[in-house]
Amino acid sequence: MIYVFSNRNIENDNWLGDEFNAEGPENIRVAKYNADTDKKLTFYPETDPQLLPSLKVIQEVEASDKPCCIFLHGFNQSLKKNLGKCEEIESYGVNVIAFSWPSNPGPQAIWRKIREYKRAVRNAERSSLAFERFFNLFDDYVDINGRFNNIKAMVVHSLGNYLLQHFVQGSGFENQPGFLNNILLHQADVNSHRHELWADKLAINSRVMATVNETDNTLDFSDVLNPDRLGNTLGNLNSERLQYFNFGKIPQAEDEHRLWIEPTVENASAKSFFESVFKGKKVNTGHFEFDRSRNCFHIK
Template identity: 30%
Template sequence: MIEVLKNKQKLLASEAIFLTLQKNMRTKKRNCLFFVHGFNNDFKDVLERAHFFEKNYGVEVVVFTWPANGGGIKGVVSYKSDKREAQLSVNALDRTFEKLSQYFIDHRTSACNQSFSLVMHSMGNYLFKNLMKSSVYGGETLLFDNIIMAAADVNNKDHEEWVDRIAFRKRLYIMINEDDSALLTSRLKFGEKQRARLGHYTRNLNSNSAVYIDFTNAKHVKRSHAYFEDAIKNKNVKDVFQKAFNGERAEKGLLYEAEMNAYSVV
């Protein structure tokens, strides 16, 4: 347990950082994004993406890291190893959400009145799924305005059973690209047990609480697994993530396709 002195008051280091972040958000009028990364990311990769979010979407970023195999390591062994590590990180993520919730309560008189949203990318959604299905989950995610599940590396089948457990303040988004090369490879490489992935499948979109957004036909998206970054030249793509990351209504102005139960980005 690390303690620091702040204004002559002894605080946990995490609480001191929370107060600094809260002050920055208040003075700069910036919203905050909590980021849970995916498979095959080392700490350097995660920090670089967090910096990209800050620079391009105008948000403060808080990162939750878990021990994924970074450095370009690929293959079945590495993938399965990361899935195990994601499962083992459930309690740490839950504890982080609990701490944040307590800090919001303890320091509500100095609230910054900015939005706070959560984005999970790729296998980060598998970690989140395991939290949702765990007995330790008690609705701590209600502290987030928007929750964004981007390129989710989880089964599409029966996803609504755990997705509809997710607590949030405003909106829950599931972002899809049918041509996502990483998710297509994930499905093909790991056999029958690896069903269609939620982040690349436009059928069975049955959650009562999620808003589905399909990027498949959007310019510059192509086979990207990280289209919030790779396709940022497409104003429509950037606008959707800009709104989602900043606690706004991302689907506003998009075409709704009833047969798919999803909004489309072009």
């Protein structure tokens, strides 16, 4: 099952657009994706103060026999694209809770991509309060019910890591994601230099991992505008709390940005890595080569 928490605008009562919620970028609506029927969203009513939409979703995923993975997407994602990635993660045998933000704020023309990217960066900054509120909803549940049984992992993809960074560095951060077993900074489109200053704050209670693929074509585009990105450089892997996993030695990962799909996961070690991460389990690093000079595990 896929659930969507979003600060996007609602379209036609059953879909989300590429703008902010009409009531402000900090406002969140909650929906279920009907993948098996009309492929639309069903929004939870906001009228019952005793059963908030967020609480209803949490109750549903906690009653499931599957673990649940939170997913924060990256740049240039319409709702349709976002849900497609959610379905990829769901195929690993997990439910998915997506935080969907307006990261597609412009036309599709390639020659305007730089302008659109810069607007998406600003949208990520403006979405950090909504993301804080999103995690406060889970934190409230933990205060009442204790640790979650099923919600144990979060995957943050590409430019979504910049949104996460902005949240962690904000005044409202109180380690709300600390109930998670695993947090994966997947092909992070953030500055590699000194990333540990904010990322380490997530690792107080959780296992925090970061993937690296030096041949990542998408992050090559980001490199045109930015310093080295965490997701595509083996330099600056300086955290003593994070674990870094280099996918660059897998031939199938050549040029790939989304490492949890084929052809990358034709490699058994890569597939096992993502199965463990998505389900909130500890990754068995005994199969990987640890490179002390780089402070990372090489997946082969």
